[in-house]
Amino acid sequence: MTVIEAQGLTKKWGDFAAVDDLDLAVGEGECYAFLGRNGAGKSTTARMFLDFLRPTSGSVKVLGGSGADPEVRSRIGYLPGDLNLPPTMTGIEAVHYFGSIGHEPDTAKVQALMDRLGLTADRPFHQLSTGSRRKVGLVLAFMNDPDLLILDEPTSGLDPVLQDTFRDMVIEHKQRGATVWLTSHVMSDVDRVADRVGLIDQGKLAQQLSMDELRTKSTGNITLTFPDAPDVSSFDGVEGVSNVQVADRQLSIHVDGPVTAVLARAAELGAVDIQTEKNDLEDIFLDTYSHEAGR
Amino acid sequence: MSGAFEIYRRWLRDRRRSTIVWSVSIAAVSVVTAAFFSSLGQSLGENAESGSTTSSMLGLSDGIDPQTPTGFLWAANYSNQLPWLMMALAIALGTAAIAGDEADGTLEYVLSKPVTRSAIAMARAAGMVTILFISAIVNLVAVAITAPLFDLYDSVTITGADGSTSTASGLTFGQLVVGGLAAFAVALGSGAIAYLLGAASGRKGWAMGGASGFAVAGYVLYTLSNVTGDLEFLTWISPWRWFIDDAMMVNGLTWDILWPFALTVVAVVAGWQLFLRRDLQN
Known part of the structure; x- marks a missing residue:
């Protein structure tokens, strides 16, 4: 009803x-x-x-x-x-x-x-x-x-x-x-x-x-730590990945959607640590209204 | 309709203290004025003789002598102070009935409950009439009880300008009832206009300003027109014309008493219908 x-x-x-x-x-x-x-x-x-x-x-x-x-x-x-x-x-x-x-x-x-x-x-x-x-x-x-x-x-x-x-x-x-x-x-x-x-x-x-x-749509930033300095192109071709940045032994990426492929590639590359920063409802709210805030 | 009765009862309860203060104040003005009969009656008569403006303002039409107890009470209170005070109360109540509570934000919450706008409109109109009626009754009782203290029920001997004397009968309880009823009626009409404007607009300022303006403008129109004769054709708009011309307290009830009640019915029905058709104000 x-x-x-x-x-x-x-x-x-x-x-x-x-x-x-x-x-x-x-x-x-x-x-x-x-x-x-x-x-x-x-x-x-x-x-x-x-x-x-x-x-x-x-x-x-x-x-x-x-x-x-x-x-x-x-x-x-x-x-x-x-x-x-x-x-x-x-x-x-x-x-x-x-x-x-x-x-x-x-x-x-x-x-x-x-x-x-x-x-x-x-x-x-x-x-x-x-x-x-x-x-x-x-x-x-x-x-x-x-x-x-x-x-x-x-x-x-x-x-x-x-x-x-x-x-x-x-x-x-x-x-x-x-x-x-x-x-x-x-x-x-x-x-x-x-x-x-x-x-x-x-x-x-x-x-x-x-x-x-x-939850499916939500996006997040992931920071991976490797034994040695990774190459900035390490995650080329992985679905949903953007904004790749490297600083020393850490590689930060923005993931849009499921993280399965990202984790698989990280494992291949021998990542030793992972930190996630998940976007939540508040970020979606802010994204939706960011055009107004920018006025 | 139990919801409507509860709303009516609560509205009265919320105004319990102000009703007491208003009623006692109005009655006190009447009693204090009555106390001046023996000392002020004669001079009031002399003032009235001095000009048509004063006469008009005191409601002293032909045959009303302020040296008599009834004429004095009429000229000193029942034709001016009492209706003005009751009008002020009626306009405050008519404004509060819908527009006041709407502006305070309390009306909206009541309307979220299982009660119709019609029930609220009727409960509030009934509340306005009830409080005004209570004030009129308190005034009547106060004057009726204290009148013997000021010899108002006694006959008086009046000496005319030519030296002749005559005897005028004292005040009667019936005259107090009729005088109070006329003041109640003219006040109720003004309150109903405030109710109408408030129900139609949801704005306190419009209700209070419109109804007060109507009362004052009507008074000015009537009294000045009496003096100059100008705009006399418009004075039918003024509630004061029938109220003062008829002087029912002195001359007895006339059918004109029905005008303010008719106005009240029309204004309340119109206000109720307009209230049903509009948005609530924030």
Whole structure:
């Protein structure tokens, strides 16, 4: 079942296209990470899922219906990038208030969630730190075991331990069949929980690939050490090798794709040491947006 | 609709303290003004006689004598201070109803829950009416209880300019109810305009500025037109025309009381429909 389905989804303000002709399909139980620079259109996309913004053209369905439908919303857990609650509302009041609007959550489950996140929920929202506000948002998003989680920068402001806890929570929800759509600038979040990533650039979906594809596509630098100074042409003709450099007894190469042939040639040449430096999601992210950074 | 009721209840709760402060302040102004009846009533009458501008501003149309308890309360409070204060409260509430919470970012999160925009729009409109009504009731009770302290329920003997004397009856509870109802109504109309502008645009500035401008411009238009006769044909736009001309607190209820309620219904329905059709503001 397709849980999020966008076709030609476009949002324009005047001539400015915040989201431009976005096609997207996220399946049940999948975790889809939507990545991009600030202002790329991530939050605008999320806000169209929930009918806060109406598309200029195209369409979007969540859980088979419209984000405007209360029945659909009752199955969604949402964490906005900037959560704002009434200033005097405490965390526990928020749980009861938003529970009373939708489905009153299991008290024991809420308490377990708060304990897990280390949240003391008796202080007014306006007195909470950024991290504590985030914790309140996470409790509210997860407390009803939603079928779809829409999380905009979920770990922003959380310490590394809580970021790890959050990742565990997402994995647990995926395991029980929930779908997760998240935006994040924390690549370790994405690396660990996502099944697929989409990179949005100036409103357009620039790349979309599964984590398996990502790993296959990922490239790396390898430095080999030999007993004697190697010849710079030693790896000529080996598939995927480029940027060969020699310094003393060390030879550095850039490998694009599988390293099997490289290792075979290194063994033939009697390499005594190997060091790898793998490009990861963060490098792909930076590569994708390097044209903007160079402006 | 349980979600709508919870939203209504929470909105009232979030405004509990401000409702108390506003209500007590409005009632205090009314009581303090009433306390000046014995010392100020006569001079108010003399001022009113001195010019049509003053008369117009005090709401002293024909037959209203500020030397009488009812005429004094009308001229000193119920025709000006009370409706202005209640308007300020109503405009603040009408602005907060949708545009205020939208600007604070709190509306969006509520809308991520299983509740419709219609339910929120109606809950907030009901909240605005409720708080305004509470303030009107507190004012009524405060004035009604304290009026005997200032002899407002007693008949008074008035000496005319020609030396003749006459007896005017004292204030009645019914007049306080009607005076309060008229002030509540004219304020509610202004609040509904703020609600409409806020719901249509999601912008606090537009809601507050538009509704305040409407109230002030209407007052200026009405009072100056009364003095000069210019632009009289436009005064039907002003809510102050029926409010001051009819002087219901003194002269009794008229069908004109329905105008602000009709305006409120139209503004709330229009605001609700426009709110359904637009994007939320960031």
